[in-house]
Amino acid sequence: MHSNLESAMQMLIKTFHKYSGKEGDKYTLSRGELKELLVEELGSYLGNSKDNEAVEKVMNDLDANNDGEVDFTEFIILMGALTVACNDFFLEYKTDDKPKDGESAQKKD
């Protein structure tokens, strides 16, 4: 039996290796593998930005050591940044939205 956090860690590891194993180095993502991962697994996030350039930009930003491959640590840094961004969005949405509906229980003045 796994906790939610343990499941989250497993999903991150499994998803990376699902794509990293497809071609070349089994333990890193090539540009093609990364693109596939981003489109298939995070399409609803990245797809919301109108331009397909988003994928290119992420790839360039991620490949810190510029070897054309994204290793697991670089991948986790991306996922961490995305998760923090989602959390911020979620909190802003809650803060902006809730009081307008007349719910004031949690509101500080």
Added chain:
Amino acid sequence: MHSNLESAMQMLIKTFHKYSGKEGDKYTLSRGELKELLVEELGSYLGNSKDNEAVEKVMNDLDANNDGEVDFTEFIILMGALTVACNDFFLEYKTDDKPKDGESAQKKD
């Protein structure tokens, strides 16, 4: 419908707020809340280290700005580091183990 990566992100966000909302600042983990999160959600990882000092050490390392509270970004940095460590362990285990069983298909010479 969510991909595995989207589910993982949601689980990280949900789990953080499940504990951060218990006392004091709703959007940060106090030492008590962090301890509870670590024991309940990651007990099987941290429990494997014999000493309970592990929890104390994590708390001290995490609280980067030393305000006695762990914010979401600090929490994500911990989870990222843990996930990278898990992945390394998983890969070492696979590498050490597989060839001994006579499976040589993936082995490089």
